[in-house]
Amino acid sequence: MFDRQKKGERAVLVLPHSRADGDAERRAEEFVELARSAGVEVLDRVSARVESPSPRFYIGSGKADEVAESVLANEADVVLVDHILTPVQERNLERHLKVRVVDRAGLILDIFAQRARSHEGKLEVELAQLKHLATRLVRGWTHLERQRGGSVGLRGPGETQLETDRRLLGVRVKALTQRLEKVGTQRQQQRRARLRNTVPRVALVGYTNAGKSTLFNAITTGGVYAADQLFATLDPTVRRIEDLSCGPAVIADTVGFIRELPHDLVAAFRATLSEARDADLLLHVSDAADEERDRLRSVVDSVLEEIGAGDVPQLRVMNKIDMTGAEPRLDRNVDGSPREVWLSAASGEGLDLLRQALGERLGGHRVQAELDLPLSAGRLHARLTALRAITGERVDEDGWHLSIDAPYSVLAPLAGESRGEEARVLHTLIAPESDDEW
The missing domain is CATH 3.40.50.11060 (GTPase HflX, N-terminal domain)
Known part of the structure; x- marks a missing residue:
């Protein structure tokens, strides 16, 4: 020893x-x-x-x-x-x-453990550490073994220090798991609130040190800690973006991925990883100056598959072009949709192209039309007002006569939430060619 x-x-x-x-x-x-x-x-x-x-x-x-x-x-x-x-x-x-x-x-x-700042992040790190430690408690304390004996049925070794450590560790793991479940429930409620507001969700993902936090700060007012080091950001931070053509969206900065990320850590960091899993769009950030960027991108994709986010649509972002001499540009797919944006989060070059691509990918086409709502559709009217989808309004005994101008992605979820006449009217607005189904 x-x-x-x-x-x-x-x-x-x-x-x-x-x-x-x-x-x-x-x-x-x-x-x-x-x-x-x-x-x-x-x-x-x-x-x-x-x-x-x-x-x-x-x-x-x-x-x-x-x-x-x-x-x-x-x-x-x-x-x-x-x-x-x-x-x-x-x-x-x-x-x-x-x-x-x-x-x-x-x-x-x-x-x-050094980088976690939020209460939830600290709990998740401790849980992962304890699970990792549990496999390392291998006969390290036999010299402290307590003997119990003297009476029938009580002879032989008592509880060893190893057993005591395992029992105490198990109690702590159970307590942490329960606390994290409570925090997770609160986060789920916040996420449901975002869903009710029908605000598109974006999550930044990428290999660690690709510049995600710098990009996050550049397109929001997040103020997230950013440094040229691995795992500079651990705790999920969510901010709102207002200046997109599709309307407002929320974007989350997540922990950077790395090869052979410990499975206990993947399992424990539900908060950060769920932001990627539940997003409408992933911004997959890569270091344009890194010769291994294609291979590192595949590492990130494999981790995304592992956490159940492999099917979430992606928009690739090639960051740090200021280190390569490349010009900012927006590459498109065959159908014309944005596929990849080349930019520099540090200098700001290409950020306008990123906002344009986000607006197109999240918004699709805009719906500009006239909508008649009965007075009984007060809840739907309130939702449209909250989403700033109403540009003109007139009221008479027949109801509201509204001028609508909003992204399709904002209006479409409302059709699924509405019932009866409200659903029929809204469905006719966003998909008039399918009105025969009603």
Whole structure:
């Protein structure tokens, strides 16, 4: 056994890779950036080729000896491994190296713990950490085992420290889960309110450090923290956009994705991820200056599939063109709909094209027509007023005679919510060619 150091800020990195890895260098640099994002001082890097993982250390025993020499020479107090280790492999490495060992999942969880700011975000991080820790409680406290005996039926070992830790951990996990369910219910109510207001929802997604938060701040007044580091933003922030041709919309900034994102973290971060899953449109932000942008985009798409957001429509955004010399532009699909916007969130170039594309993708066509409502349709009249869809109005004994000018996407949901005569009149307005069905 050894005494675990509490500071853990001086690290040796272990960078496993295989012969088939074509991006080993990029992956290594990303892990170094992860370590620095956690506030770690990187003392040394040890590259380890792993074709067949060792059940004992994951890396080979010879390479483990090399890491031990580096730890001793550099006086490191933690070893960070760029791979997800089993609890047994992590424990064996700690015994062999005589320092704390943290795998890729543990490092990402540590960064999330540092960056979470909201009450919900902190709860989600703690829950993910406890679930990760639960698999690491492997016979670490047998020296504190309490014995119970003397009476018939009570002889033998009592509750071990390991069992106590597991029980206490389970109690805490249950409490956190219940609190998160309560917060989730409140968030769902807020989301339903947005749905009732029929305001289109947009979510920013992309590989971490692609510039999502900078873009969010550029098109809103969000004031979200943005920095050139991994996972700069964790907590979901939602703001309203008013200057779109389709009318108002809400946009959410979400956590950046990364390869091998811990499953416990994916499961725990329901708040941030649900913004992507429930959105009407995803703004998939990529770093235009990154040569690996196409491959990183596929990583994000795979995570979106994992969280159930794979079918949500996307508008691609190529950010940071100020670093490439490219000009802002709007690329379209064969049918003329916006497909990809090239811009720079930092300089503001191309933001007008993004607003144009958002207006087209969210609004479709505008509905400009005359609408007659009976006096009994007061609820629908109030909704149209709240949505600023009424440009002219006249009232007589027959009801309201309205001039309507609003995006199709704003009016269409009202038809599904309305009943009877209101639904028939509104359906005739937005889809007159289908009036025969009524």
